[in-house]
């Protein structure tokens with residue numbers, strides 16, 4: 001066995017120990033380890049193949065400006081095996097993909113390559129590379145730091161895209177390395193090494209499924225917490241009852257995901273249901289998932305409010321607003337532009353009245369945008385929460401405005417307001433929930449209304465990202 | 469308020485200790501009139517429900533039973549209280565019930581379980597839930613809320629006001645409207661930083677709400693003297709001041725309006741007050757929560773409700789230092805207008821810059837002004 005292979009094997013062993021910890025971190029430490037082991041004996045070719053990971057890494061942690069050009073060329077290098085096989089090449093080979101349980105390295109490799117392909121599509125790879133190029137040019141401008149807020153935003157975005165690209169490249173290289181290993185093991189009749197590498201491929205294959213999912217939530221604000229608003233459509237009590245059902249569906253869905261749910265405001269209907277309500281979901285990727293629910297939701301059923309038992313159609317509209325920490329879309333609110341109103345009041349007020357209702361509504365006069373909060377126990381806190389909602393709404397408006405200027409992002413952001421009809425819930429004469437965007441449907445409305453929404457959401461996210 | 473006795477049994481311990489610390493302070497250093505010490509006060513406030521130790525427990529089933537019962541009871545109210553005296557409707561009572569649960573249980577996630585509880589498995593429902601008050605007491609408390617119209621804030625022993633949580637036992641429950649008085653002070657001191665220093669007074673402090681909130685607005689640079697006629701109020705205010713660790717900055721004095729302030733005549737940076745302003749004849753027709761439960765001395769403002777307000781304005785001209793600020797809460801438009809006119813007629817050239825400020829419901833609620841600075 002060559003010293004190269006030995007080093008690599010050792011490396012794999014150590015690596016296997018850490019398999020389950022943080023993925024990217026492990027990749028890096030593994031490469032470091034490997035360079036140390038193989039430094040004296042590497043052939044020039046191997047050196048190039050395995051060492052670019054290390055130099056990449058140094059570049060990330062180093063000061064970005066001097067190395068920018070390097071970056072763009074480096075990420076453009078197409079990784080390959082010792083005999084020149086690339087990920088695209090693997091896909092081109094059309095190796096049959098078998099069950100995971102089949103120990104066939106070609107099958108694993110093909111499955112992984114396909115995942116890589118899908119993930120890249122979901123990340124909008126080509127656009128990402130173009131954007132990176134654009135940002136690199138910006139970052140190299142001499143007057144960049146004249147506007148520190150802008151500079152910060154640019155370099156943050158650059159960093160985040162760079163991170164995604166590197167992670168993908170590293171994943172590709174890992175696949176190709178394992179293939180190299182397997183070929184080597186066969187040449188050297190090293191059954192142990194072969195089965196180790198095969199196992200490594202298998203776990204990569206499993207891991208790549210997770211990555212596919214992660215890639216669905218790679219949008220700018222996807223990891224943020226968010227507000228969900230539900231508003232009853234025309235049609236009085238019938239629609240208000242439907243709006244309440246929709247809200248309840250989201251609350252139950254959110255609880256399943258472990259998001260913290262806070263009811264910010266709730267305007268009850270006179271007889272039943274709600275006119276509108278806003279909830280806040282705190283948790284990672286709340287916005288990324290919930291954004292798939294934006295639009296009008298339609299219900300068909302025999303109305304419980306109709307004594308003649310006729311069929312009714314009702315509508316409820318859903319809006320989702322990210323709670324973004326991005327300073328560049330943070331709108332400065334001028335106190336003088338606000339009108340603050342007691343929400344429900346009447347009578348003399350002051351000492352004559354005891355009430356636990358201290359809801360307030362804040363109106364932003366220039367835009368007409370309003371926000372209400374009533375779930376807090378003091379007026380002061382209701383005001384603060386309503387301000388936070390108002391802030392997010394204004395930020396969202398600003399985001400949409402910036403997106404219009406920046407055609408790159410228009411598509412992902414334009415539909416995060418009240419949208420078109422997206423889903424139909426039929427309870428009568430048959431039972432079905434159907435998403436009109438994906439045509440995905442199930443025949444069990446009850447479970448959907450109890451918050452079983454993930455398949456609808458994932459289907460929508462993947463169709464909207466996977467279409468060509 | 470006959471419910472005090474059984475609850476008090478469980479409020480010994482930490483609360484009592486805190487109180488004695490606060491008393492010790494109150495008897496100590498910068499008191500100008502030690503003879504008026506509030507140590508004479510007989511009662512001490514119960515610890516607010518949410519601060520009590522979780523010394524009780526009940527099965528989830530029993531808690532659920534109580535909750536269902538309480539919900540039905542609140543639903544039965546419908547709009548009858550609204551129609552009778554503009555009291556709470558069922559929706560409001562449901563929300564109060566939710567807050568009562570939040571205050572009464574140790575593990576807050578229980579409250580969402582109670583609301584969504586669909587037939588969960590038996591074992592789950594036999595689980596014990598730790599409570600800050602016994603389950604029988606919960607029944608008693610909610611009966612008091614509905615049948616006696618006892619204010620929710622007395623049931624849980626606290627009011628959330630601005631960013632504070634205050635004990636309100638036996639004193640006027642601070643109103644949301646009054647929060648604005650503090651914003652007015654914040655505005656004035658940010659326009660004129662010098663006013664942050666010196667003495668501010670809160671006359672008729674009740675729970676100490678205004679005193680504590682403005683003390684925080686002054687950022688430790690000014691001193692606050694809070695007065696009240698009622699020893700109960702001073703005890704409660706002392707407890708709250710202590711809870712917010714402001715005993716070095718807020719001094720409590722007993723006495724009628726400016727009487728305990730003889731040592732600071734003409735030296736005050738600001739005078740803030742929410743004095744009783746309801747006309748005596750209106751007291752009987754008040755919402756039950758207010759008229760039947762809150763102390764009359766905190767509400768009754770004499771024949772036309774203006775006795776105290778007029779006295780406060782008259783003396784402000786003497787008590788403030790030049791440039792000093794005053795802000796008083798009133799019953800609404802009529803009183804505010806009357807006061808402005810009264811001050812213009814009687815203190816022309818002394819009290820100036822008079823303004824009427826509305827609350828968030830749009831009712832002209834506050835009158836503010838300054839003591840003229842000599843040219």
Ligand SMILES: C[S@@+](CC[C@H](N)C(=O)[O-])C[C@H]1O[C@@H](n2cnc3c(N)ncnc32)[C@H](O)[C@@H]1O
Nearest residue numbers: 640642672673674696697698724725742744766
């Ligand atoms: C409407 S309450 C206001 C309490 C508190 N400042 C607040 O805003 O919540 C009026 C307060 O004035 C007190 N008070 C009534 N007559 C008084 C007097 N002659 N001198 C001082 N305080 C008095 C009452 O005890 C009561 O605490």
